[in-house]
Every structure is written in C-alpha cells, then in structure tokens.
Amino acid sequence: MGIWIELFSFQFMQRALLAGTIVGILCPTVGVFLVLKRLSMVGDTIAHVSLAGVLGGLLLRLDPILAALITAVVTAFGIEKVRRVFCDYAELALAIFTSVGLGLAVILFNVVKSSDTSVQSLLFGSIVSVTGRDIWVIWILGLTVLTVVLKFYREFFYLTFDEDGASLAGINTKLFNYLLLLMTASIVAVGMPIIGALLISSLFVLPVAASLVVSHDFKSTLIIANMVSIFSVYTGIILSYFYDVAPGGAIIVVMVGIMILMYLVKSFVFNNLKKARAGEGEGDEREDCSGYS
Amino acid sequence: MNTMIELKEVSFHYPGGNNILENINLKIVRGDYIVLTGPNGSAKTTLLKLILGSLKPQAGEVILFGQEAHAFRDWFKIGYVSQKTNFFNPSFPASVQEIIWLNKAKNALVASKSDPQKEIEEVLDLVGLPEKRFKKIGQLSGGELQRVLIARALINCPEVLLLDEPTANLDKSAQENLSNLLVKLNSDLGLSVFMVTHDEKIKGSAKKILELTEGKLSCKKSTS
Numbered sequence: 001m002g003i004w005i006e007l008f009s010f011q012f013m014q015r016a017l018l019a020g021t022i023v024g025i026l027c028p029t030v031g032v033f034l035v036l037k038r039l040s041m042v043g044d045t046i047a048h049v050s051l052a053g054v055l056g057g058l059l060l061r062l063d064p065i066l067a068a069l070i071t072a073v074v075t076a077f078g079i080e081k082v083r084r085v086f087c088d089y090a091e092l093a094l095a096i097f098t099s100v101g102l103g104l105a106v107i108l109f110n111v112v113k114s115s116d117t118s119v120q121s122l123l124f125g126s127i128v129s130v131t132g133r134d135i136w137v138i139w140i141l142g143l144t145v146l147t148v149v150l151k152f153y154r155e156f157f158y159l160t161f162d163e164d165g166a167s168l169a170g171i172n173t174k175l176f177n178y179l180l181l182l183m184t185a186s187i188v189a190v191g192m193p194i195i196g197a198l199l200i201s202s203l204f205v206l207p208v209a210a211s212l213v214v215s216h217d218f219k220s221t222l223i224i225a226n227m228v229s230i231f232s233v234y235t236g237i238i239l240s241y242f243y244d245v246a247p248g249g250a251i252i253v254v255m256v257g258i259m260i261l262m263y264l265v266k267s268f269v270f271n272n273l274k275k276a277r278a279g280e281g282e283g284d285e286r287e288d289c290s291g292y293s
Numbered sequence: 294m295n296t297m298i299e300l301k302e303v304s305f306h307y308p309g310g311n312n313i314l315e316n317i318n319l320k321i322v323r324g325d326y327i328v329l330t331g332p333n334g335s336a337k338t339t340l341l342k343l344i345l346g347s348l349k350p351q352a353g354e355v356i357l358f359g360q361e362a363h364a365f366r367d368w369f370k371i372g373y374v375s376q377k378t379n380f381f382n383p384s385f386p387a388s389v390q391e392i393i394w395l396n397k398a399k400n401a402l403v404a405s406k407s408d409p410q411k412e413i414e415e416v417l418d419l420v421g422l423p424e425k426r427f428k429k430i431g432q433l434s435g436g437e438l439q440r441v442l443i444a445r446a447l448i449n450c451p452e453v454l455l456l457d458e459p460t461a462n463l464d465k466s467a468q469e470n471l472s473n474l475l476v477k478l479n480s481d482l483g484l485s486v487f488m489v490t491h492d493e494k495i496k497g498s499a500k501k502i503l504e505l506t507e508g509k510l511s512c513k514k515s516t517s
Contacts, residue, residue, distance in 0.1 A: 036385060158395050161385060165375065168345055169396060170368055216429055217388035 022142035024233035028225035031204030043201035049075040049101030051197040055108035072185035125196030125248040199248040210259035295323040303353035315508040331505035337489040369398035372446030376457035383431040416444040436467025453485040
C-alpha cells in the first residue's frame, strides 16, 4: 500500500497521470472517426511533419508546442487539399506528406542535434517531464476538442459512415473533414512531446482496433476504445515507474496486449457459441465477421 | 393536382462534354408512382442528382415544393435511397437503429417532439424488419439492408421517395418483397415514389413509366 501512496505523491507522477488522462481520452475519441474513414495513418503523417516543425522551431527559438501546432495545422489542411486533388488515390496524400516530413526532420535533426539534447525525447516522448504549463495547454485544448465532438457527434458519425449521404442530408462535409483534421493536428501537436512523434499515432489507432473486435455499434466502439486507452495509459505510466522503461512504449505494449487478449477471448467465445448452436441445429444467422477480416 | 417536384426545360452536361439531358420537363405530383428506365449511361442517376441539388443544370429550372432547388431547405421532405448498397464497409460498427436515426433531419428534430425509440420502431415495422433493430449492419442480407436504407429515408416522414435502382444485386424473392413494400408505401401511406429501375415487377405496378434515351424523356405508360 505504501508504495502506491509514494507513487502518487510524486508531483511528476500526478502530472503524468493528468496529461495521460486527457491524451488517453482525446486520441481514441478522434481516432474512431479517422480509423473508420480509413485515415488511420493520418496521425502518423502529421506527427512526422510536426517533428520537422518542432526542430525548425528550436532553431528559430520558438516554443516547441507552438511550432508543432502551426506545422500540424498547416499539414492537416495540406493533406485534405491533396486528398481532394488525388481523390482516387486518397492515401497518396499521406505518403507525400510523410516523406516530406521525414526528409525535413532528418536534415533538421542533424543541424539541431549538436545544440539541443532534448530532440531525442521528441521521438519517443517523455510523459514524466510534463510541466504545469503543459497540463494547462493540454486540458484546455482537450476540453475544446471534446466539446466539438460532443456537439457535432451526429455530423462526424454521418461523415464517417456515408460522406455522400451526409452531404445530401445538408451536412457541410468539406467543413467537417477539415475540422476533423484540425482536431487531429492539435492533439498530435500537444501530445507529441509527451508520447513521442513515433508513438502518438498508435494512440489514435490501437484502442479503436481493440474496440472493433468486440463492439456491436458505433457508440460502444467509442466507449470501449476510450476504456482501453485510459486503462493502457495508466498501466503504462505505472509500469514505467516500477520497471524504469519509456512510458510511451509501455502504453503501446499494454494496448497491443489488450487487443490480442480481446481477440482471443472473442474467438474462444464465438467458437463455443458456434459449437453450441450447431448442436442445437440452429445457425441460420449470418456470422458477424467484423474484427476478423 | 399538387406538384411536388418539377423540372422545366432542364439541360445538363458535365464539364467539357455534350448535353446528356436536353430540355427535360417532368412533374411529380402527390400520390405518383413513377418508374424511370433507360439504357445504361442514359443519365438517369444524373437526373436524380439534379433533383437532389447535388448537380446544377446549365439551363432550365428544378422546382421543389414551389421553391427553386438552390433555395430549397426542407430536404427532409424528400427521401432518397442511393444506388450503392455497398457504399459503406459492411464491417462498419453501427447498429440498424443508429443508421436510421442518423438521417433524422435536424429541423425535423427541432420541429417535432422526437421520440427516437418509437419513431425507429415505426419505420422498421413499415419495412417489415422490427426484430432487426439492434443488429449490426454487417449481419444483414442484401434485401434487409435495402429495407433498412428505405427505413432510413422514411424516418423524416418524407412526402416523396426517390430511389436509384433499389433492387439491383437482390435475389428474386428480395426483389419481390421490395416491390410489394413500395406499392404498400404508395397506396397505404400516399407516399409519392420516383424510381430508377429495370425491374419488370416494379415496372408492372408503376402508374407511369418514363424512358430516358439520348437525353430525351418520353412517357411509355400512364394510368392517370
């Protein structure tokens, strides 16, 4: 018991949990829409370009979060623009921007490396070095994004399910597509220094992937993804304290573990049900293959 | 006669092309059951898109409930069932009731004291799928999915229903069920139906059959 009290008495731990809570909620909440719109890699692309932005910002002595935010937002708008130009090859936009981001980051990394050692933490994050100011920025932005998602939940859901139908229903699909990418960019910008440029996109995707294995409707997908994410973030941070490992990496490993566990449990339950039905001479119901393909 | 949708001298061409619709005149009145046929590529879907306001004609007018299409805001009065039943991923994690309620127009939500549960039950009863409410859409057959999409269009209590090849990719029994359902909606509820189809069974029950060939519209059958 004493070890837990000691754990939560550290200020850096309290900050890590506060920051982790909001990032853990934000990423899967927006991630559900991205994954189901087949834009799983957009967080990764924005993170790569933002990394170059932060490095450029360090050279220009700009605040890293501000530099990341500006770059991420510009990238998000650029992706949507290019996605419309190459509408039949939508994923091409992500490939183009990832290449540009990585290219610039490699060049800038060599320039900045000698003068700033904190660059390393940008790649893998440092949730335990979160400052009080970081907490404020993340929570204000996080609450803003959550308010937007709750207010326009129906619009985002419709846009994700059937963009043409949403347009005919009077939803400004162009505006909501930009809004979705803007929210993604903002989350990447504030989450990147904590989770790391190489890992932040996993928080958008992995909890949703785990949730898709067991969810039965859209609302439950959103709720389960959030539960998986929050549990993984807390467990990852605690494990990193006890075993002295990188928190970002620990969070991701926990997430993947939960996803595999959910898949195995569902397969086991599904197979047993199938056997039981076959025994009763039933089984005319169509299989639900979601999460298995 | 109560005209709901009217096209006056409408001509349309895609950028850089020739007119694919020329001086089209069309009236859909209350209680109509119209089938639009024509060879593949004869711009039948384009005609629907012009009515739905997603395309603008280069000449002529599209009048919806007495208003020009560009000024029309009461889109909930027009129900639309798209040609593509495979426009979404069948593994999409959404239940039948979520998909139906998604289409509930915002102004209709504000105007009526909406009771989602009751309204969803009502439209699913209408299309004969009351027990499928909590099913995941991926678990439905093609015919059931098409009925759910019709229920989705009916959630706003539209006055006219536009359908684009609703029986395509359905087996014979599902085609017949759907045809009977559309006749019932038209005769029992007075819902006007305007449909693009090649289905002979549906053509047989239509009050009017129009044919679109080489950009021109002609009437092949009329019982009125």
